[in-house]
Amino acid sequence: MRNENYVKKWATILFLSILTGIVGGLGAVIFREMISFTRLLFFDILLPHISIYYHGYNLGYILLPAIGGLIVAPLIKSHPELKGNGIPEVIEAVIFKRGEIKGKLAVLKVVATSITIGSGGSVGREGPIGFIGASLASALAQTFKLSPELKKLLTTCGLAAGIAGTFNTPFAGAMFALEVVYMGIFSINLVPIFLSAVVANTVTLLFLGDAFEVNIPLQIAHNHSELLFLFLMGLLFGVLAAYWAKFLFWLIDRFEAIKTPLWTKLFVGGLSVGFIGMFFPRYGILGVGYEAMELAIAGLLPLTTLILLGIGKMMATSLTISSGHSGGIFAPSLYIGALLGAAYGTVLKLFFPAIEINPAVYALAGMAAFFSGITQAPINQILMVAELTRGYALLPGVITSATTSFLTARFILKGSSVYTLKLERRGLHVKTGHPVILETIRSAYP
Known part of the structure; x- marks a missing residue:
């Protein structure tokens, strides 16, 4: 009976990790399309109407990120957790909040970050994609009423899925999630995390053809x-x-x-x-x-x-x-x-x-x-x-x-x-290189 329960448990985990990879990969695709769309609106449609040239420089560029800031201000004011890249929030959720992230934050993160980047904000999409993947995975785990341990694992799978789908690097995406969230715990949890990363990367490639836009020369070496x-x-x-x-x-x-x-x-x-x-x-x-x-x-x-x-x-x-x-x-x-x-x-x-x-x-x-x-x-x-x-x-x-x-x-x-x-800065003391299970949980999160 114990072996049967063990098999059922891991069959469920692996199924959900594949599902997380699919959801995370699709989330990455939608997010990137949103960024392309908002960039088109700001740089191709809006910029020509506000362009003023002075000594060869287009002063219109100055206004684009500022206008983007005005648009996202109400959203960020009502949801301050949307500030920044989202990875600290994933770490906080896994260590201090039983792997729980509000599902609607994934949608809001797509909107806020796509406007910020599309309007010219000097930030990346990878952390937000990781947060989106983790949020969707957490919502999935909460829907299936998984245990806190499995919620944490699936949320980490979502983070790996997002990063892997961005760079066409499933191995590195999985390792990123392990390094920044699990901080030294490399165990059987590797299996679903790597599985989510591979699936998400596959989904991204199916839709976009190539995940990472930078053309890297393949024959590079050093002495x-x-x-x-x-x-x-x-x-x-x-x-x-x-x-x-x-x-x-x-x-x-x-x-x-x-x-x-x-x-x-x-x-x-x-x-x-x-x-x-x-x-x-x-x-x-x-x-x-x-x-x-x-x-x-x-x-x-x-x-x-x-x-x-x-x-x-x-x-x-x-x-x-x-x-x-x-x-x-x-x-x-x-x-x-x-x-x-x-x-x-x-x-x-x-x-x-x-x-x-x-x-x-x-x-x-x-x-x-x-x-x-x-x-x-x-x-x-x-x-x-x-x-x-x-x-x-x-x-x-x-x-x-x-x-x-x-x-x-x-x-x-x-x-x-x-x-x-x-x-x-929030009073949550987490040090890199310390395994997650050894972290001290602040009393605010019983």
């Missing part, structure tokens, strides 16, 4: 003599990632301290982002930014432009998120790492002409290093680069830069990440 350069880049990017996370929350505090209505903060934040984006309208400062990542990896951007874009994206994303907009940190982190990594590689190429340095190597390794430092999820990025390049030639360098950045940022942030810092 082992470059490992020292990649190690030093890991140190540099770990420091940069940690202090950017600190700056982001410092800026959030500054906005929250301003005693004005939410819509004014969203409007001012949008104006600031639009002003920065006006100088680089075709390089991804406004919106997700994959177009500039592809140019950087292909070696088509000069050194000065790479540095300006990397810094500009940091400022634009900080202003978008800190002013209260809805959007993710995932894609901007990849953008910053890729652009500044390519700049680092370009500098090395100038100083060490005898070594055949390919800046694309440093763009991809920088992408992994910066993201690993700020999110404290290095395995996800190591696997993602392997899946995106469809090979393992870059793994030694990527492992070197990602783990070095991870450890450096971990030391500076004292075990926190950009995700857990948000929870710590």
Whole structure:
């Protein structure tokens, strides 16, 4: 009887994990179509009517994110949990709320974030897609009246489904969910989480043909003599990632301290982002930014432009998120790492002409290093680069830069990440690297 119950239990879990993958994949497809639609409305229809040119710059770009902020202000005011990327809310739900997320938040997140990104807000769609997948999975678990443990597991499956469906990297998507939510517990829970990730990725590919828009060259390699350069880049990017996370929350505090209505903060934040984006309208400062990542990896951007874009994206994303907009940190982190990594590689190429340095190597390794430092999820990025390049030639360098950045940022942030810092500000103490089951549950969540 015990074996029979065990089989029934896991048959149910695997069935629901497949269903979660389908729902998460469809959610990702719908969300991406919504972003494309809102971007069409703002950039193709609205922008020509508000365009004013001054010394070759279109001042109309300044207004687009600000208008988007005004539109989403009522929604975010009534549902403050829509602010930011949504991953901290998933972590909170799994650790502190028995895996329960309100199902309607998935729909609201689609609307709020698609308007933010479509109007030019400098944020990513990946975190919100992960949140949408987790919300839909949580609603599914609540519908079937599953136990708290299974609700947590299925919610994590939804997060993995969303991330996997975005990048065409099911292995890395599953590992992201495990690293940021389960924080060290790799057990039999791997099975349904990986299953959801694979199914969601398949669903996304069926509808969109390709999940990740950046064209990654497949034949990229580095010399082992470059490992020292990649190690030093890991140190540099770990420091940069940690202090950017600190700056982001410092800026959030500054906005929250301003005693004005939410819509004014969203409007001012949008104006600031639009002003920065006006100088680089075709390089991804406004919106997700994959177009500039592809140019950087292909070696088509000069050194000065790479540095300006990397810094500009940091400022634009900080202003978008800190002013209260809805959007993710995932894609901007990849953008910053890729652009500044390519700049680092370009500098090395100038100083060490005898070594055949390919800046694309440093763009991809920088992408992994910066993201690993700020999110404290290095395995996800190591696997993602392997899946995106469809090979393992870059793994030694990527492992070197990602783990070095991870450890450096971990030391500076004292075990926190950009995700857990948000929870710590609410009094929910979660440290990366500590298994979920060892976390202390705050009394507010009995």
